[in-house]
Amino acid sequence: xxxxxxxxxxxxxxxxxxxxxxxxxxxxxxxxxxxxxxxxxxxxxxxxxxxxxxxxxxxxxxxxxxxxxxxxxxxxxxxxxxxxxxxxxxxxxxxxxxxxxxxxxxxxxxxxxxxxxxxxxxxxxxxxxxxxxxxxxxxxxxxxxxxxxxxxxxxxxxxxxxxxxxxxxxxxxxxxxxxxxxxxxxxxxxxxxxxxxxxxxxxxxxxxxxxxxxxxxxxxxxxxxxxxxxxxxxxxxxxxxxxxxxxxxxxxxxxxxxxxxxxxxxxxxxxxxxxxxxxxxxxxxxxxxxxxxxxxxxxxxxxxxxxxxxxxxx
Amino acid sequence: xxxxxxxxxxxxxxxxxxxxxxxxxxxxxxxxxxxxxxxxxxxxxxxxxxxxxxxxxxxxxxxxxxxxxxxxxxxxxxxxxxxxxxxxxxxxxxxxxxxxxxxxxxxxxxxxxxxxxxxxxxxxxxxxxxxxxxxxxxxxxxxxxxxxxxxxxxxxxxxxxxxxxxxxxxxxxxxxxxxxxxxxxxxxxxxxxxxxxxxxxxxxxxxxxxxxxxxxxxxxxxxxxxxxxxxxxxxxxxxxxxxxxxx
Numbered sequence: 001x002x003x004x005x006x007x008x009x010x011x012x013x014x015x016x017x018x019x020x021x022x023x024x025x026x027x028x029x030x031x032x033x034x035x036x037x038x039x040x041x042x043x044x045x046x047x048x049x050x051x052x053x054x055x056x057x058x059x060x061x062x063x064x065x066x067x068x069x070x071x072x073x074x075x076x077x078x079x080x081x082x083x084x085x086x087x088x089x090x091x092x093x094x095x096x097x098x099x100x101x102x103x104x105x106x107x108x109x110x111x112x113x114x115x116x117x118x119x120x121x122x123x124x125x126x127x128x129x130x131x132x133x134x135x136x137x138x139x140x141x142x143x144x145x146x147x148x149x150x151x152x153x154x155x156x157x158x159x160x161x162x163x164x165x166x167x168x169x170x171x172x173x174x175x176x177x178x179x180x181x182x183x184x185x186x187x188x189x190x191x192x193x194x195x196x197x198x199x200x201x202x203x204x205x206x207x208x209x210x211x212x213x214x215x216x217x218x219x220x221x222x223x224x225x226x227x228x229x230x231x232x233x234x235x236x237x238x239x240x241x242x243x244x245x246x247x248x249x250x251x252x253x254x255x256x257x258x259x260x261x262x263x264x265x266x267x268x269x270x271x272x273x274x275x276x277x278x279x280x281x282x283x284x285x286x287x288x289x290x291x292x293x294x295x296x297x298x299x300x301x302x303x304x305x306x307x308x309x310x311x312x313x314x
Numbered sequence: 315x316x317x318x319x320x321x322x323x324x325x326x327x328x329x330x331x332x333x334x335x336x337x338x339x340x341x342x343x344x345x346x347x348x349x350x351x352x353x354x355x356x357x358x359x360x361x362x363x364x365x366x367x368x369x370x371x372x373x374x375x376x377x378x379x380x381x382x383x384x385x386x387x388x389x390x391x392x393x394x395x396x397x398x399x400x401x402x403x404x405x406x407x408x409x410x411x412x413x414x415x416x417x418x419x420x421x422x423x424x425x426x427x428x429x430x431x432x433x434x435x436x437x438x439x440x441x442x443x444x445x446x447x448x449x450x451x452x453x454x455x456x457x458x459x460x461x462x463x464x465x466x467x468x469x470x471x472x473x474x475x476x477x478x479x480x481x482x483x484x485x486x487x488x489x490x491x492x493x494x495x496x497x498x499x500x501x502x503x504x505x506x507x508x509x510x511x512x513x514x515x516x517x518x519x520x521x522x523x524x525x526x527x528x529x530x531x532x533x534x535x536x537x538x539x540x541x542x543x544x545x546x547x548x549x550x551x552x553x554x555x556x557x558x559x560x561x
Contacts, residue, residue, distance in 0.1 A: 069329065086414045093421065099428040108431045112484045115435045122442070129450050136443075171417075232395075236402040240410050246403065 022306055026061050026292065028299035030054040031306070057295050064292050067285065077263055078248045079193060079217055079255060085243025087171060087187070088194055094167045095160055101150035102159050110150065114143045157195070164191040172238070182227040183238045189220040190242050197265070204266050214255040224249045318376040319389060324366050324396060325356065333384065334361045336374055360387040369396030434484070437468050441477055494553040501550055501557060508559045512546055513539075521558040525549050 022028070030053035032046040076082050094100065099107045118139040125131045148154065168187035169179060178184055196213045200206065228235040228249070239249065253259075257271040274282065326335035336359045341350045359374050366372060366388060375389040391397075444461050447453050453461060465477070474483060482489065501508065512518050522542075526534045529545045537545075549555055 086410070086417055090417050090421065097421075097425075099424055107428050109487055111431055111435050112486055115438065115484065116486075118439075119442070127446075127449055132446060132450075232399055233402045233405075236399070236406040237409060240403075240406040241413065246399075 022303060024299060024303045026057050026295040026299050027054055028302045028306075029295040030057055031302045033305065060288060060291055061295070064288055067288075072247075074248050074251065075245045076243065076248055078251070078253045079213075079259070079263075080197060081190070081243030081248070082245075083243075085241075087241050088190075088243060090171075091164055091167050091191055091194070095163055096152065098152065100152055100163060101147075102152065102155040103150070104162070105150055110146065114139075114146065117142075157199070161192065161195055164195060167191070172241075182223050182230070183234065185223050186220050186227070186238060186242065189216050189223070192216055193220070201265060210255065217253070217255060221249055221253070319373055320357075320386075321371065321373050321392065322357070324368055324370045324372060327361075327366055327368050327396075330358075332361055332364060334359050334366045334388070336372060336386070338374075357386050358383045360384055362387070365397070366391065367394075367396030367400045369399055370394055431484075434472065437471065438483060441465065441468050445477055497553040498551060500561070504561055505547065505550065508550055508557065508561075509543060509546060511559050513543060518558060522546070525558075 030050050032050045034043055034046050038046075081088070101107060101110060118136070121135055121139060122132070125135055152160075165188050168191045169184055172181075172183045172187040173179075174181050174183070193213060193216050196209065196216065200209060200213065203209070224235065224239060224244075227238065236246075239245065260266060261269070261271040320336075320338040320340075322336040322338035324334050325337045336357050337354055338357060339352055339354050342353045343349075344351045357374065359372075360377065360380060370391055371393040372391050373389045374386040376385060377387045379385040444465055447461070468474075469477065472483065475481075512522055523534050526537060526542060526545060529549060530537055530541075534542075550557055
């Protein structure tokens with residue numbers, strides 16, 4: 001069956017490989033390359049081996065595929081969404097921004113007001129040279145003190161949350177002063193969720209906070225589901241801007257310990273203990289995926305080898 | 315005999331080539347409870363062009379069996395909601411790219427505005443210092459011309475006519491709202507007279523129709539008198555709008 005002079009032939013394919021284009025599939029990992037001087041019995045043994053291997057490979061690949069298809073993972077983090085979301089990055093920048101001061105003040109207005117105050121106190125002293133310089137210095141000192149007190153670095157969390165909500169409203173409102181449309185609601189909830197997750201990372205024992213966060217995530221799902229029914233075009237636009245995807249909204253979800261472990265909210269901490277049976281099952285799956293990866297590597301090597309041999313023959 | 319056909323919902327697409335899964339819902343009579351109950355069955359359906367998307371409502375028609383589980387084909391797409399959604403999703407991605415640019419621009423603009431105000435306040439403060447030096451008489455005759463040049467430069471930059479001035483040089487948010495409040499109070503006080511003139515006097519008919527067409531979708535002749543009055547009142551009490559009646 002195998003004739004070196006005639007052309008390279010695999011056991012499995014009855015047509016010469018030179019003529020037919022070989023597809024790169026995991027099945028190729030089973031291919032055997034007997035030496036030209038091998039005996040008839042050796043050839044038969046190798047043929048049997050190839051057949052057996054091929055069967056195993058097909059079985060493994062299909063099992064893994066089926067597992068992956070039934071256990072579809074969500075495309076993004078269902079709580080935080082896409083990491084590269086521009087809205088969230090913008091919000092973080094807005095909170096850090098020095099043009100925003102605490103308690104709803106802006107840098108512009110404070111500068112103007114303090115200038116007015118300085119003018120007023122200077123007018124009061126008139127053209128007194130001795131007092132002029134000292135008054136100016138005092139006003140300068142006051143200004144620095146006010147700007148330090150109102151600096152975004154020195155605000156509390158509630159203040160930051162108010163700012164974040166303001167940012168969300170400004171970005172998603174349909175018209176000026178819109179506070180209730182679905183997209184504004186969803187954006188505000190997203191902002192709250194992101195700030196809440198920051199807190200949760202530091203205080204992992206705050207269980208009531210975790211529960212509130214869970215409520216928020218589900219409320220956001222509900223609002224967005226309504227928007228999908230009401231105005232699908234707007235819905236897709238909003239979720240893409242919030243860094244979410246359709247499957248995240250439509251799947252049943254709640255913040256569980258499994259979620260916290262999978263997305264490494266508290267680092268590599270083990271939060272869900274598996275039973276002996278579950279552990280074995282998981283190990284088997286890991287071994288399977290490792291095996292399939294090996295098949296792929298071997299198949300690629302064999303593919304290159306076949307190409308090389310066919311080149312030599314030509 | 316007509317071919318067997320059903321109407322169903324596409325529940326799965328893109329996993330098998332040229333095949334979709336269609337869910338068909340039918341009513342069957344349950345003998346035990348003597349009642350009609352809903353029954354669902356999923357069919358694998360042939361989709362030659364691969365045009366169906368998840369969420370489409372389709373009509374499927376029986377065909378000769380082409381594989382173990384495939385004996386139906388898509389006959390027509392009744393509601394192409396799934397295809398619409400897929401299109402919206404694609405469009406949203408494209409629109410997002412434009413939006414990112416504008417967000418960055420907004421951020422930079424805001425920063426610029428604040429920086430400009432800080433520079434302006436500093437300049438005004440400098441102007442104060444110079445004018446104080448002049449008044450106190452500590453300036454030498456040589457330094458005088460240089461200082462005058464500086465003053466003129468700052469004045470030209472912010473178009474200030476004289477210094478010290480009685481006009482406001484910086485516009486405050488507080489003063490803006492104060493001005494608005496004054497306008498609203500004045501109009502609210504005279505609202506009866508304004509509305510009376512607008513509604514009844516011949517000279518204001520053109521302005522009246524202009525405002526009403528802006529605020530209402532209906533033609534002006536169909537709007538009842540009391541609605542007209544309400545719309546006009548709302549328009550006048552907004553300080554951003556100009557009052558057509560001079561008081």
